[in-house]
Amino acid sequence: MATRAPDIAAGRLSPEQYAVNFSDIHPPLSRHEALVEADRCYFCYDAPCVKACPTTIDIPLFIRQILTDNPIGSAETILSQNILGGMCARVCPTETLCEEACVREAAEGKPVKIGLLQRYATDTLMDEVGEQPFERAAPTGKRVAVVGGGPAGLAAAHRLAMHGHDVVIYDARQKAGGLNEYGIAAYKAPDDFAQDEVEFVLSIGGITVEHGKALGRDVQLGDLRGAYDAVFLGMGLAGVNALALEDEALPGVADAVGYIADLRQAEDLGALPVGGRVVVIGGGMTAVDVAVQSKRLGAREVTMVYRRGAEKMGASLYEQELAATSGVVIRTHAKPLRLVVEDGRVVGIVFEETAEQDGRLVGTGATFELPADMVFKAIGQILVPAALNGSAETIGLDGGKIRVDAERRTTLSGVWAGGDCAATGEDLTVAAVADGRIAAESIHRALSAG
Amino acid sequence: MANLASNFIGIKSPNPFWLASAPPTDKAYNVVRAFKDGWGGVVWKTLGTDPPVVNVSGPRYGAIHSNDRRLIGLNNIELITDRPLEINLREIKEVKRDWPDRALVVSLMVPCEEQYWKDILAKVEETECDGVELNFGCPHGMSERGMGASVGQVPEYVEMVTRWCKQHSRMPVIVKLTPNISDIRQPARAAKRGGADAVSLINTISSIIGVDIDTFSPLPSIDGKGSHGGYCGPAVKPIALNMTAEIARDAETRGLPISGIGGVTTWRDAVEFMALGAGNVQVCTAAMTYGFRIVQEMITGLSEYMDSHGFTSVDEITGRAVGNVTDWQYLNLNYVAKAKIDQDLCIKCGRCHIACEDTSHQAITSMVDGIRHFEVIDAECVGCNLCVNVCPVQDCITMEEMVAGTDPRTGFPVTGEYANWTTHKNNPMAKPAVVAEPAE
Incomplete structure (x- = not known):
């Protein structure tokens, strides 16, 4: 077999094409469109959409406020439950949350465009008012440490600041925002929205951000517990799952999370190298995000390979369709068997087809090979428990994540947790915001009682 | 296709859909367009004495919308025709000559003195139009000058002017009633006593359509001020239906032909008015919202309805629901x-x-x-x-x-x-x- 030179190159497209490919995937509603769409809401009793929203935003109320041309009031309704309502309006898989529950989905298969209406309201407030609309309560003198400046940490910090507590956020990266800044697909939140929103959240005051401070490296949980009245852990998942294949560390294999972070931080997308043939392993949102973005960077062939059936994918049906319409080939029922290595780098990957027998996944013995200039691992992220060292006591875990109760209290006194690092539910921005807000209220109750 | 031919107090039209006296019937240009689209008849916008009235040069209309901006109610402060009488009369004569199968009724409003009515009736009669409609309904502007609704609100005046008109003209006389009155039967009875061939109702309802909550001017706003206008459109239909039924079932006016007006937008609305006693209907707001072509939906809808119910004449619909209206x-x-x-x-x-x-x-x-x-x-x-x-x-x-x-x-x-x-x-x-x- 002849040696295959890897086809990895930057600048595959014209600057105009990059701009088009990474522009807003769902353009915002105009005022007219928003008013027409808002009129479709039935103002349901005990609305199913509210129940389906992890942050239980009063959706019928905020839509009615749009309808009466009160978008600022509408945004306040949204933000009172979800201070990151702007980002959630952009990235929430609404098709599996509020919009799936919308009664108009049952009535005619066309739910009210709740996500876009939420964006209309929150964008209007952010554009016209600029600052977040809530006032701080009188200072309590209590101090709370928040580890991680992502959605969970920001939501917790904001709510704690509202209640008059002083908050210090320790964030491992140079910018706050967490996955909103480093993880979400670029076309879902263009124009530096993540940083605008961080500023918006912090504009309440009483929150200090310590950048470049990672738990376990620069700060220790035990010290934070001693120095603060309460600690909230919302540092996400720093580790990525491995394929457990030989040669996984060789060039040509990358983890999707790291690549997406590079993409999000790239000043010039044309300078970011991408393979001509890209294989993505995984079936979740991250897999779709890296596959679609690779395609939009100019990759010729992008194949997503998932070990089970499409119905088991973590990516919603909408995300799967987005991948398909972007030109990504999705192959299901195949698991990676071995990497093909030439001249010290990975040039392809061999898969074994799978079948489900009595609910168990088994290899059928049939194999196929996909040539690949780049292989992305997108098979999940994991908590690195070592980062929690430094505490005299060990924190309770549950399925590899931090165990919390309904109020997001961990097994350690004075320590709460939420977001992806906590064992609470789905790894969604909106779920992280809910955790942060719920934990903040619990912390506030605890501090007020003490 | 059912036969929709209508004979209303001897005035024949190919269907019972007439355009009401209003902006859409102010000129030959509009009326000819309406006839081309299939309207059965028109009531020409109200003529008055020369010199003609002067309209405001700012907004004349205001509206109530549903949230997706469908027009539900319209109000206006426009007066009667602001064109010279002679031009209107000449155009009426030409249009009637060119469209002999369509109904052409002329609306009139002059001061409450017999000579004025005698003079204008003589001129109108020369146009060979099919009849006249006495505008006793207009609630804004003209009423301040002792005409329109200020006549319609006094049954004695209604009777008196109707009698003059029957006396000085051979033409059929329709008396258009104002709803701005507590008991619609009173002016209807007066019209009948005066010899009216028919009544038409309702004219518009006195209304302030809204207030600009920044400038605090009533709407429509003319240089920061507003004046009450006349309300019409789909929103007024229930009021008009009730008044139609009240006249249709009143012992004194039972059998008096009625031309139904007030929010007729579709063939269904027309059937409802006719079932409550109207012999035909007049339309304005629907045409002003969507254009004249809507009459085609009305024609086909009424035809389908009549066929499916085995009705061979529109007269078979008239009054069918009157007996079911009770106290x-x-x-x-x-x-x-x-x-x-x-x-x-x-x-x-x-x-x-x-x-x-x-x-x-x-x-x-x-x-x-x-x-x-x-x-x-x-x-x-x-x-x-x-x-x-x-x-x-x-x-x-x-x-x-x-x-x-x-x-x-x-x-x-x-x-x-x-x-x-x-x-x-x-x-x-x-x-x-x-x-x-x-x-x-």
């Missing part, structure tokens, strides 16, 4: 209906529940066995119909008559016997014996 005291208090929710159609919005729970009779569940489920509790349901009205899904909730058994709410048997308030035991004025509804 509340004669409604059957033994009639029992209960709401029923079709679970297959229900989309679980819960609006029926919250409307009933908050504002009515607590007769609809929201949860059954821990599951979101909306079902009528017959023992609480008074049959009020509110749930039907608020349900967003067609035919999902219906009112079902109880024909036998016991009403679980009252515990009374359902007998099917008619009984009304006049004999009810709770009525202090109850008559001793069962009195049936008087024959109409």
Whole structure:
């Protein structure tokens, strides 16, 4: 077999094409469109959409406020439950949350465009008012440490600041925002929205951000517990799952999370190298995000390979369709068997087809090979428990994540947790915001009682 | 295709859809366009004395919209025609000559002195139009000058001017009534006494359509001020239907031909007016909202309806519902209906529940066995119909008559016997014996 030179190159497209490919995937509603769409809401009793929203935003109320041309009031309704309502309006898989529950989905298969209406309201407030609309309560003198400046940490910090507590956020990266800044697909939140929103959240005051401070490296949980009245852990998942294949560390294999972070931080997308043939392993949102973005960077062939059936994918049906319409080939029922290595780098990957027998996944013995200039691992992220060292006591875990109760209290006194690092539910921005807000209220109750 | 030909007080038109006297009928240009699109007739916008009136040069209209900006109600402060009388008369004559099969009626409004009416009737008669309509309805502007609604609000004036017109003209006379009055039967009776061939109603309703809540000017705003206008469009239809029925079933005016006006937008609206006694209908707001072409929907819709009901003439529709309009005291208090929710159609919005729970009779569940489920509790349901009205899904909730058994709410048997308030035991004025509804 002849040696295959890897086809990895930057600048595959014209600057105009990059701009088009990474522009807003769902353009915002105009005022007219928003008013027409808002009129479709039935103002349901005990609305199913509210129940389906992890942050239980009063959706019928905020839509009615749009309808009466009160978008600022509408945004306040949204933000009172979800201070990151702007980002959630952009990235929430609404098709599996509020919009799936919308009664108009049952009535005619066309739910009210709740996500876009939420964006209309929150964008209007952010554009016209600029600052977040809530006032701080009188200072309590209590101090709370928040580890991680992502959605969970920001939501917790904001709510704690509202209640008059002083908050210090320790964030491992140079910018706050967490996955909103480093993880979400670029076309879902263009124009530096993540940083605008961080500023918006912090504009309440009483929150200090310590950048470049990672738990376990620069700060220790035990010290934070001693120095603060309460600690909230919302540092996400720093580790990525491995394929457990030989040669996984060789060039040509990358983890999707790291690549997406590079993409999000790239000043010039044309300078970011991408393979001509890209294989993505995984079936979740991250897999779709890296596959679609690779395609939009100019990759010729992008194949997503998932070990089970499409119905088991973590990516919603909408995300799967987005991948398909972007030109990504999705192959299901195949698991990676071995990497093909030439001249010290990975040039392809061999898969074994799978079948489900009595609910168990088994290899059928049939194999196929996909040539690949780049292989992305997108098979999940994991908590690195070592980062929690430094505490005299060990924190309770549950399925590899931090165990919390309904109020997001961990097994350690004075320590709460939420977001992806906590064992609470789905790894969604909106779920992280809910955790942060719920934990903040619990912390506030605890501090007020003490 | 049913035969839609209409003969209203001897005025023939190929269908019963006329354009009302209003901006759409102010000029030959508009009227010819309307006839080309199929309108059966027009009532030419009201003529007055020269020199012509002057309109404002700012907004004349204001509107009520649904939230997706469908126009539900329109109000206007426009006056009668502001063109010289001679131009109007010449155009009327030409249009009638060119369109002999269409109805062309001319609306009139001059001061309340016999000579004015005598003079203008003579001029109008020369156009060979089909009839005149006396504008006793316009509630704004002209009424300040002692014309329009200020005549229509005084039955004696209505009778007097109608009598002059019948005296000084051979043309059929339609008297257009104002709804800005407490009992519509009074001016209708006066018109009949004066010899009117027909009445037309309703003219517009006095209204302020809205207020600019930044400048605090009433709308429409003319240099920061507003004046009441005349309200029309779909929103006024229920008021117009009631007034039509009141005249149709009144002992004194029963049989007096009626031209129905007020929010007619579709063929269905037209059938409703005719069922309540109108011989034809006049349309304005629907045309002003969508253009003249809407008449084609009206024509085909009415035709389909007549065919499906076996009606061979539009006259067979006129008055069919009049006998069913009665006073509340004669409604059957033994009639029992209960709401029923079709679970297959229900989309679980819960609006029926919250409307009933908050504002009515607590007769609809929201949860059954821990599951979101909306079902009528017959023992609480008074049959009020509110749930039907608020349900967003067609035919999902219906009112079902109880024909036998016991009403679980009252515990009374359902007998099917008619009984009304006049004999009810709770009525202090109850008559001793069962009195049936008087024959109409």
